[in-house]
Amino acid sequence: MAVPATRHDHPPSRRAAESARRAAGRSLRLGFLLACAIFFGLPVTWLLLAATKTQTSIFSDHPLSVGSFGNIAQGWSNLLTFNDGELVGWIWNSLYYAGSSVVIAVFLSVPAGYALAKYDFAGRKALLVLTLIGMIIPTAALVLPLYLQMNALGLLGTPASVILPLAFYPFAVYLCYVYCTTSLPDSLLEAARVDGASEATLFFRIVLPLSKPVIGMIFFFSFVHAWTNFFLPFVMLSDDRTFNLQVGLMMLLQSTDAINAEGGFSALPIHQPEAALAALVAVAPVLVAFVFAQRYLTASDVSGAEKG
Template sequence: MRATGVLVLGAIYCLLPVSWVLVSATKSPGELFTLPTFMPGTGFLDNVAELNAYRDGVFWRWLLNTLVYAGGGALLSTAVSAVSGYALAKYRFPGRNLIFNLLIGGILVPAVVLAIPQYLVFSKIGLADTYWAVLLPQVLHPYSIYLARIYATAAIPDSLLEAGRIDGASETRLLGRVGLPLMVPGMVTIFLFQFVAIWNNFLLPFIMLGDDGKFPLTVGLYTLLAAGANQPSLYNLIITGALLSIVPLIALFLTMQRYWKTDLSSGAVK
């Protein structure tokens, strides 16, 4: 019972800010500062309409950019991590342990430390203020490679690979027909972690991008917040935008959870 109580308190603590955003997004500018905190208002549809009209719908451009950054970056990172983790788990070659130790060290380096050097490198090669400046740094992710390596070690029996080699299968065929299918549950986990991390990333696009037409939601809503200091009416748009920005994440988790459970079961059978 104590453990259940702690979990309930933790859930309330996590859901309280979301509940505040949900309720506040329903309030008109006049209601936002007058109604009690958790009393719903009557202005949600008007807020959505104003957000849609703000600067010719720039919010939806930010949402599309975020989908490109998070979806593309997560897919590329998952592919690179799966192949790298498979190679580190199933092949013996000089320097393998050194590479793995460097990956472990890379996990310990905060992203904020790398942001400025990454900007200088991309500025030097002419990729600053482009979509690639946000996408490419997300592709090589040490923690994702670490997860892929651990999962490949546990999920892919060496005997199965040896049987394939005896049957004449090439290493590429073993990767595509044996290794990756058994790694699907781990790949789904990596994709979810990376998608959420990139979706919520603020510092990297804030440093890399100058054109607000390329901004993701995090940076776009920040510019709205900065403008709201002089225009309090924008606060409703910021809150409504924050609410709409979490809807794709909720939909992704609800969708992927089903496939995740299915993949875990099929991986166990295989």
């Protein structure tokens, strides 16, 4: 007697085909991620290894070979031969410019973003639109007006001509505005007002503690913005003793044969390995800032702050 066919005869083959498609999808994703890792990781790896080599070995050895770590100390010593160690002064200048602008940016942007998010006042929408416009205007387009402004104030060539424009960071204001709008419930603030909290107490005792994630993000992004800025210090500063690291390294590399074999001064012992080491020195503070701020780069959970 023939056994009638049932609807369960083919599912195993369909499940096998579905598993094969999922496996193929995973393989494609892993392959794409691996290709991206190789494409972006190889230059960084080469930069790290180049600082451990000598001028001769950087061309003769395998690109991914490791040199001597003693060459790093020698390379740093060679960098300090430029203008009697002016590189150290540029590093301190960069830390001063970036640190000062970050403090001012955080001090101004957090209350500004909070006010735009939680208070209804005349001109609120206009200020928000101006903040968005300030975000989309290219920095290079503002350099000439800022130059004229600093010149009119008598600040041209001083640290203030770099710090004050860098502290003007509309993105930080908008970031804080979005955070306060989405992550600080009005009911929590109203409950504090009902309990008798003043607006100052509300801001310092409730808003600031709950805003640590966005403050960490503002710190990180404003520091990166200030540390990596080249065009503004290049235009504002004329004395090489006041240069930040980005502008100073440009002058250093143009004055040696590290990347300028024809116009550089070959008598200085600064070549490609020293240029790689200088690039690592310029990148290192950004990595340190990320390590410091990454604990705050997560969304805060304020749901438990309200009573059920």
